[in-house]
Amino acid sequence: MNFRKLILLIVIFIGLSSCKAQKSDYANSVLWEIKKPGDANVAYILGTIHVLDTTQLNFPIETIKTLIDKCKNLCLEIIPGQVNQLKKINKYLYLKDEDLKISTRLEKKYYENLMQIADSSDYFLKRFKPYLNSMRPTILSTYIEAERELIKTQNFVSVNYRPESDLFNYANKKGYKTIPLETGQQQIDWLIRLDLSYEKSLELLKKSIDKYNDNDSGIDIFQKYSEQDLALYPPDVFSDSIMILRNTGMAEKIDSLINIKSLFVAIGAAHLPYENGVLNLLEQKGCIIRPYKIDLKNK
Numbered sequence: 001m002n003f004r005k006l007i008l009l010i011v012i013f014i015g016l017s018s019c020k021a022q023k024s025d026y027a028n029s030v031l032w033e034i035k036k037p038g039d040a041n042v043a044y045i046l047g048t049i050h051v052l053d054t055t056q057l058n059f060p061i062e063t064i065k066t067l068i069d070k071c072k073n074l075c076l077e078i079i080p081g082q083v084n085q086l087k088k089i090n091k092y093l094y095l096k097d098e099d100l101k102i103s104t105r106l107e108k109k110y111y112e113n114l115m116q117i118a119d120s121s122d123y124f125l126k127r128f129k130p131y132l133n134s135m136r137p138t139i140l141s142t143y144i145e146a147e148r149e150l151i152k153t154q155n156f157v158s159v160n161y162r163p164e165s166d167l168f169n170y171a172n173k174k175g176y177k178t179i180p181l182e183t184g185q186q187q188i189d190w191l192i193r194l195d196l197s198y199e200k201s202l203e204l205l206k207k208s209i210d211k212y213n214d215n216d217s218g219i220d221i222f223q224k225y226s227e228q229d230l231a232l233y234p235p236d237v238f239s240d241s242i243m244i245l246r247n248t249g250m251a252e253k254i255d256s257l258i259n260i261k262s263l264f265v266a267i268g269a270a271h272l273p274y275e276n277g278v279l280n281l282l283e284q285k286g287c288i289i290r291p292y293k294i295d296l297k298n299k
Contacts, residue, residue: 026280027230027273029291031064034258034279036287041262043254044071044292045279047269049225051150052161057226059161060294064264065170067292073263074171074178075254078187080164092192094134100198102133102140106205113209114140123150123159137205138193144208155222167266179257181250181267190242226296230273237270244276251281258287 026032034043044067052059068074095101103111118129124143128135150156171178193201221232237243250267257263271278279289 024280024289025274026277026289028228029293030225030228030230030269030272030296031292031294032272032279033290033292034254034282034287036258039259041258041260042071043258043263043265045254045265045267045272046163047230047272048163048266049221049269050162050164051159052163053156053158053222054161056155056157057222058296059163060296061166063294064167068167068171068176068264069174071262071264072174072176073257073261074167074176075181075257075263075265075267076164076168076178077182077250077267078180078184079178080162080168092188092194093136093139094131095136102135102137105198105202110206110209113213114144114205117144117147117209117212121147123147136192137198137201138196139191141201141205141208142191144205144212148212149221153220153222155220155226164266167264179263181253181265182246186246186249190246225269228296230269232270238274238276243270247271247276247278247281251278251285254278255282255285255287 030047032045034045035041046064054061102114106114114132118125118132121129124147125132125140128143132140150159168178189195193204196204219232219234224230224232250271254263254265267278274280283289
C-alpha cells in the first residue's frame, strides 16, 4: 500500500470515528420514534407544551392520533383531570399560618409588583388573585413564569388546545389504555417543593417577579417549539436535580413498557433533550432513536 493511500485510509477512519463519537443532543425535533433492536414494539415520544394556540401553530393532531391508533397505548406524565389529584394539589396550594402571608413576608416593592402582575393577567394568576396572599410562594413562582411565557411571545394569542387532555380523551373514547409515568404525589412534591424552606421559596418568587418584569430576558418557547428547537429554557433548567430525577424515572418506565407493548408517549418537551434528557437515557438503555418528521409551522 503506498503512502498516499495509507494517509487517505487514516483520514477516513478518523472521520468515521468522530462521527460515531458525536452524540445527538436530541434537541431538533418534538416527535421521535423509539425501538429496541430486533423487537417489533415501537414507541413514539412527543414533546409537548401543555397549552397551545393552534391558530398560530400547525399542530398535527390527526397524525398524532394515527400513531396512537397504531400503538393502542398512551403514556402521559399523569392522567389529566383526576379528582383525587386535584384535591391533593388544592390541599397544598394555601398556607394556613397567618405569619406566612405573602403581604407580611414579601418586601413592599415585590408585593406591589406581584399585584400588578395579577392585575394584568389574562391566564393563571387572574383566577387566583383573591387568594394570592395565602398561596405558597413556590406555586406563585410557577404561575408567574408560565404567565410570562404566554405573554412574551408572538406565537400565542389564547389557549385553545391542551394536548394531554385531548389525547387522553381520544384514547379513552377508543378504549385504549392510558398509563401515567408519574404518580400524583410525585408531581405534587415537585410542584410544591416542600423540600425548600419558606425563606428559599420566597427567594424563588422574587426571582420570578424580577424575570417577569425584565423585557430583555427569557426565551420565546412557543417560537422555539414551532421551529422544533428544544432549547426552550436556559441550560440550568435541564441540569436541575429534580428535572434529572423526573427524566430518569420516566425513561425507566418507558423502557420497561416498550419491552412488552407499543406505546405513544406525550411528555413536556423540556424532558426530552440533552445528556440528562429522556431520549439520551433511553439510548443508554439500548434504544434506537430517530426523529419522526412533522411540520409545526403555519403555511
